Amino acid sequence: MGGSGGGEKKVEVVESKEWYLAAYAPEGVPTSDHLKLRTVTLSLAVDSIPDGHVAVQLLWTSTEPYLRTIMTGVEEGGLYFPQIPLNKVITTFGVGRVIVSKDGKFSEGEIVVNPFFPVAEYSVVASHFLRKTDPTAGIPLPEYLSSLGLPGFSAWVGIEVLGKPKPGSNVFISACAGAVGMIAGQLAKLKGCRVIGSTGSDNKVKLSKEKFGYDDAFNYNKETDFDAALSKYCPNGIDIYLDNVGGKMLEAVLNHVNKGAHIPVCGMISQYNKTWTEREGVRNLLNIVGKEVKIEGFLVGTYMNRMGEFMKEMEGYIKEKKISSEHKIYNGIESFLEGFASIFSTSNVGKVIIQVAA
Structure with a gap:
């Protein structure tokens, strides 16, 4: 004692x-x-x-x-x-x-x-x-x-466990310069994916590309037509979308998903400060039928049995300077x-x- x-x-x-x-x-x-x-x-x-x-x-x-x-x-x-x-x-x-x-x-x-x-x-x-x-x-x-805490574990579960990325997969991540997004993008790049993100300022677009290794990113306060932005930045569609924001961005993504796309839902921060009756609906959910899309919400507590595996992998990435x-x-x-x-x-x-x- x-x-x-x-x-x-x-x-x-x-x-x-x-x-x-x-x-x-x-x-x-x-x-x-x-x-x-x-x-x-x-x-x-x-x-x-x-x-x-x-x-x-x-x-x-x-x-x-x-x-x-x-x-x-x-x-x-x-x-x-x-x-x-x-x-x-x-x-x-x-x-x-x-x-x-x-x-x-x-x-x-x-x-x-x-x-x-x-x-x-x-x-x-x-x-x-x-x-x-x-x-x-x-x-x-x-x-x-x-990276070794809740954001890193959320990113790891969303990308590696539920997203199931393959080399060449097209990955889109909202809130890409945030706590989860910055790690998620790097994990997807380590799996050989093409990774695009959205964020709220030009400075964060620059950071996402230069520090976190995103192939490209856009400022959603400037590219206000999300559907047009995704046509521009994801011309080959989206195979994996790690959703951190919900609302209008999720609706736009559903117009650009490829067949069999995976959408792990980590959170919907754009909706947290609204009562549920005022939150934005998604009008094109029918797209998940024809494209056979899997949308899956998750809580990291459900995956605590994978924490040891995550810690070992992430500590290795940090020591090798593969994650920042x-x-x-x-x-x-x-x-x-x-x-x-x-x-x-x-x-x-x-x-x-x-x-x-x-």
């Missing part, structure tokens, strides 16, 4: 800032009316920590689009997770340092990753979801929240709301991460 160890007197009580849900946000981007920061007193005394738990200092925390779907207070319209109870602390992927351990598998000072870390400077968490990082691997800690990431880093736990809100605009590039402590 880790415990407080040695003869050195440890700090046993800390003041910890944490983000909690104060009010539901049925539509629109959540604001400070909905997400609030409070300070609580937390005991780090070894006797106050249950067996099978560890006390952790949060170093890095992640902003994930799915969090938006559990803050509406409305459990209908395709929202796939239970709603967060009011006054409860937000939890998301994070990287932390073990302060005190009541589990023999974890020791003080180890750096761990958890998909359910409270967005709090300090917390006591069950150890069964924790995964140690490898300090000898030379992988920067933010990568555990991007772009991070937008906000500093301090106070910036969590600003960082979270930014993922619903075109202002952010890559994965938005908050550095809570050094």
Whole structure:
């Protein structure tokens, strides 16, 4: 057991800032009316920590689009997770340092990753979801929240497991400079595919081509006729479409799919801030019949049995510099709301991460 160890007197009580849900946000981007920061007193005394738990200092925390779907207070319209109870602390992927351990598998000072870390400077968490990082691997800690985190795993499941790419496949990815899209495009290129993307600015088009290896990309704020844009950029049709946005882009893609196309649906961020009755419909679903298209929504939790395979493959790509990431880093736990809100605009590039402590 880790415990407080040695003869050195440890700090046993800390003041910890944490983000909690104060009010539901049925539509629109959540604001400070909905997400609030409070300070609580937390005991780090070894006797106050249950067996099978560890006390952790949060170093890095992640902003994930799915969090938006559990803050509406409305459990209908395709929202796939239970709603967060009011006054409860937000939890998301994070990287932390073990302060005190009541589990023999974890020791003080180890750096761990958890998909359910409270967005709090300090917390006591069950150890069964924790995964140690490898300090000898030379992988920067933010990568555990991007290429090795939920975005990377989502991209891997969508492209490799469900998309089933072959060399020469025509792949289209929406939100191609976002957290999932930047990894998905690189994975498809590694499989020998031709990869096209859409994104919200000229700068992100440039980044997608120059850093993430996309064959081409377009700015959907300029190419507003999506059907014409796909005719131009995907002249040989689309074999795989990793959908991150839904709405009008999905409808346009269905006019350009090839026979037997696969459409893994990772998310529909363009629709998250609308009540379900106001979301955009898709008028040409009949196309999936004649083209024998497979559309499949997925949650990465269903594929946790593949996590080890994913980690091994992705760590290899990172070490060989075959995968690169772009991070937008906000500093301090106070910036969590600003960082979270930014993922619903075109202002952010890559994965938005908050550095809570050094």
